[in-house]
Amino acid sequence: MQFFRAEYLAYLWAIPAVLLVHFFSMRLWESRMKRFAERSMLEGKLIPRYKKSHWMSRALLIALVFLFSILALARPQWGEEK
Helix, strand or coil: CEECCHHHHHHHHHHHHHHHHHHHHHHHHHHHHHHHCCHHHHHHHHCCCCCHHHHHHHHHHHHHHHHHHHHHHHCEECCCCC
């Protein structure tokens, strides 16, 4: 497999950066929520469907979106043209 626009593969470095920003925002949100209310109150009454795994799955989906977008921009090609 080869890429028609291989220079777009240089943007793969953005995936860890996006994940870092996402995890930083998660920690910031959690620290603000701790100041606002107790964790048991948050999970039970204010945000009934809150789970920490939602943050992880959201981060994984965002990383996959960036990965596949970058790969699509690089235009992968198979086979030979004669």
